[in-house]
Amino acid sequence: MSDFETVLYKSSDSETWLSDPMGRIPNRAMYFGDGLFETMVYDGEQIRFWDYHCERLSSGLTLLGFEDFKIPATEITHLADFYGSGKPLRIRWTVYREGLGKYSPESNFVSQVLHFQSFHAAPKLKEIAGFSDSIFLVGNAFSSLKTISALPYVLANQEKVKKGLDELILMDNQGSISEGSASNIFWMKDGRIFTPSLSTGCIDGVGRRVLIEKLAQMGFEVNEGEFGQTDLLNADLVWVSNVTGISMIHQIENQKFDPNLPDFLENIL
Incomplete structure (x- = not known):
């Protein structure tokens, strides 16, 4: 096209x-x-x-x-x-x-x-992700909004490119996982699903809302909270999402995850 x-x-x-x-x-x-x-x-x-x-x-x-x-x-x-x-x-x-x-x-x-x-859909797989060492988000009354003053995400994507990564994971100023460089982040461990709460400064994404609602309707336990790097690195599956689609994450730092899109995420967005 x-x-x-x-x-x-x-x-x-x-x-x-x-x-x-x-x-x-x-x-x-x-x-x-x-x-x-x-x-x-x-x-x-x-x-x-x-x-x-x-x-x-x-x-x-x-x-x-x-x-x-x-x-x-x-x-x-x-x-x-x-x-x-x-x-x-x-x-x-x-x-x-x-x-x-x-x-x-x-x-x-x-x-x-x-x-x-x-329209170009999100890639099905992002091979290598890493944690930002320069951008730290702060949760406040406005942090969940998609404001046009998007400087943290501009700088985060510059860092991603400089490091040669497919995705950059942002933390908040308290050390909790927040989101991807242009997406919300989810992971699964032992059949339970986790995603950072809005208190970590992440965007209140429409795709995030849809995923939380639909996964709950499917019977999954979806946990919103404040989680550290260890929680994420111990996951079985990791993916990022926005309205353009879902991308599985194959590797974060030196930890690898199942890169295959599970059936329950097919056509969910």
């Missing part, structure tokens, strides 16, 4: 989406990272887990003090149908505070950007 890309912009005082990749510059997204984003997958027929994306965005905007924002659900799903034309897309939906000001906003209304791209 050839790569496809288009960007649309909409301000609070507009009724239409414009083919304007720059929007209004300067803006608070550029100056302060003052906004949130959703990364979504259109599967050729619908935006997967659309309600979960809307719930997460809406609650995050409320927490950040934005004015009541009505989700333009029909507009976005129609645009996905139009640009998708039966093929899968990766959609980044960015919502940021309008106006300028300094740290004190002049407005709590929003501007939006939709970025449509060809």
Whole structure:
């Protein structure tokens, strides 16, 4: 499939989406990272887990003090149908505070950007992972949000590339496992499933939510908590996930795990 890309912009005082990749510059997204984003997958027929994306965005905007924002659900799903034309897309939906000001906003209304791209699924296997020795997350009231000020993840992915790894595992400032460089992390030990709690500073991923719910429905015991490196390294299976899919981890440091995707994870996302 050839790569496809288009960007649309909409301000609070507009009724239409414009083919304007720059929007209004300067803006608070550029100056302060003052906004949130959703990364979504259109599967050729619908935006997967659309309600979960809307719930997460809406609650995050409320927490950040934005004015009541009505989700333009029909507009976005129609645009996905139009640009998708039966093929899968990766959609980044960015919502940021309008106006300028300094740290004190002049407005709590929003501007939006939709970025449509060809979809590429997550790799089924990531061979080698390691622990970050430079980025440590801190859990707070905002750490679970997908903010557009994503500097820790930019630096984490630089470290991953520099080390020649397929995945980098981030810890929090207390020494607990938090997440992957662009994904949530899960592992299985003796039939029980574990994933870090949001208190470790990890993102409240839509894929994470879906996995926790579906695995519980299957009868698995899913434990959210604060776990150390030893807990992870003693696992039988390890995988990372986001809305683009699940990737098994074959090796962390010198410890190897079963690289095969188990049946219960097939088509779960």
